[in-house]
Amino acid sequence: AAARVVVIGGGFGGASCARALKQIDPKLQVTLVEPNKTFTACPFSNNVIAGLRSIEEQQFGYDKIAAGGVTVVAQAATGVDNAARTVTLADGTSLGYDRLVLSPGVDLRFDVLQGYDEAAAAKMPHAWKAGEQTLLLRKQLEAMDDGGVVVISAPANPFRCPPGPYERACLIAHYLKTKKPRSKLLILDAKDTFSKQRLFQNAWKELYPGMVEWVSLSQGGKVNAVDPATNTLITDFGNHTAKVANVIPPQRAGRIATSAGATDNTGWCAIDPVTFESKSAPNIHVIGDACLAGAMPKSAFSANSQAKVCAAAIATLLSGGTPTAPKLINTCYSLAAPGYGISVAGVYQPKNGVLADVEGAGGVSPADVPREFRAREADYAQSWFATITAEVFG
Numbered sequence: 318a319a320a321r322v323v324v325i326g327g328g329f330g331g332a333s334c335a336r337a338l339k340q341i342d343p344k345l346q347v348t349l350v351e352p353n354k355t356f357t358a359c360p361f362s363n364n365v366i367a368g369l370r371s372i373e374e375q376q377f378g379y380d381k382i383a384a385g386g387v388t389v390v391a392q393a394a395t396g397v398d399n400a401a402r403t404v405t406l407a408d409g410t411s412l413g414y415d416r417l418v419l420s421p422g423v424d425l426r427f428d429v430l431q432g433y434d435e436a437a438a439a440k441m442p443h444a445w446k447a448g449e450q451t452l453l454l455r456k457q458l459e460a461m462d463d464g465g466v467v468v469i470s471a472p473a474n475p476f477r478c479p480p481g482p483y484e485r486a487c488l489i490a491h492y493l494k495t496k497k498p499r500s501k502l503l504i505l506d507a508k509d510t511f512s513k514q515r516l517f518q519n520a521w522k523e524l525y526p527g528m529v530e531w532v533s534l535s536q537g538g539k540v541n542a543v544d545p546a547t548n549t550l551i552t553d554f555g556n557h558t559a560k561v562a563n564v565i566p567p568q569r570a571g572r573i574a575t576s577a578g579a580t581d582n583t584g585w586c587a588i589d590p591v592t593f594e595s596k597s598a599p600n601i602h603v604i605g606d607a608c609l610a611g612a613m614p615k616s617a618f619s620a621n622s623q624a625k626v627c628a629a630a631i632a633t634l635l636s637g638g639t640p641t642a643p644k645l646i647n648t649c650y651s652l653a654a655p656g657y658g659i660s661v662a663g664v665y666q667p668k669n670g671v672l673a674d675v676e677g678a679g680g681v682s683p684a685d686v687p688r689e690f691r692a693r694e695a696d697y698a699q700s701w702f703a704t705i706t707a708e709v710f711g
């Protein structure tokens with residue numbers, strides 16, 4: 318009989334992997350398990366928060382994936398029995414597999430910042446999963462009076478989308494500058510350095526002078542607790558009360574990965590960098606945000622790159638072969654304002670058991686360039702989103 322591969326999670330990693338498996342070997346029985354009928358993408362969701370884009374432009378369905386021969390099951394996976402090689406679904410049915418792929422993305426941790434639980438997120442949105450939370454943050458910004466203080470709390474590494482909080486700061490500042498110019502934006506950070514730091518800091522100075530303030534870990538930026546009743550964020554150095562509070566909490570691999578025995582004590586999944594097979598659960602591969610991919614950042618671009626490598630490795634393993642060492646790429650674009658893009662790119666390969674940077678490859682956008690250069694990168698960002706979503710869902 319044809320080999321069976323079950324993929325859990327129909328986001329950037331999982332949907333890409335299901336499609337790639339079917340393209341590499343049409344005989345494989347590929348099942349994609351995803352409870353949502355519509356996927357809402359995070360990349361470009363900061364534009365929705367800033368009022369520059371509609372949420373509908375972020376949404377994609379699974380019809381084309383199904384038309385390509387992947388069986389799409391609209392259920393959540395509730396458990397994995399790797400000894401029996403079965404996945405249990407929310408409706409009580411189960412699916413057998415020869416190889417299992419997990420791409421469940423992240424779970425937000427509601428057990429780290431004191432007071433920040435799911436109920437608090439309805440008051441102080443994270444907007445780190447796109448959809449209702451994105452719209453909630455947008456509504457709060459629209460409702461805020463001119464002169465209010467917006468606070469973004471950014472987590473320590475590792476987390477989904479390292480440049481994301483800083484792009485968000487830029488685009489919220491753009492909204493404030495154009496609509497509520499007496500307002501301020503404060504970033505409280507649990508880190509001392511961040512992705513594309515110099516480029517972001519230059520953009521704040523150039524585009525939003527006096528509006529954006531970044532407080533690093535050493536300066537007392539780490540939020541330890543929140544009080545949703547008063548919209549207060551609490552650090553060792555004092556309290557900050559916000560008109561709008563965007564709390565991005567620490568994260569871990571989506572919980573199905575723990576049920577599958579694939580997470581370690583960090584809450585993430587250690588993997589073999591050639592095949593993405595779990596180090597603790599044989600036959601189970603983990604891709605995307607849920608895995609510890611060494612130097613690769615947790616991005617949609619990375620998830621898609623990993624998905625294709627993982628699909629090829631699985632097809633090779635199922636036919637009795639030995640997968641060869643891959644090279645993977647990532648590029649993360651960020652917008653500092655409409656028409657002002659910056660990027661960071663990298664190339665990665667297995668080295669000493671992890672995915673390491675290929676020395677001398679990649680890099681960030683140059684610091685001192687004319688605005689046309691930034692405009693061109695903003696166009697590349699748009700093209701990237703159109704291309705990746707067409708490849709994954711179109």
Ligand code: FAD
Nearest residue numbers: 326328329330359360394421422478605606615616617618
């Ligand atoms: P996801 O895309 O989140 O997919 C996970 C899927 O698994 C979800 O659909 C979920 O419903 C499903 N799932 C979870 N548990 C189960 C279960 N038990 N059973 C069945 N299904 C399950 N990346 C970029 O490359 N470029 C960007 O510009 C960019 N911008 C971003 C901006 C923001 C504000 C944020 C928050 C993120 C951004 N990212 C960006 C990061 C990107 O969104 C993630 O890295 C990417 O979505 C990871 O893909 P994934 O497959 O791991 O997870």
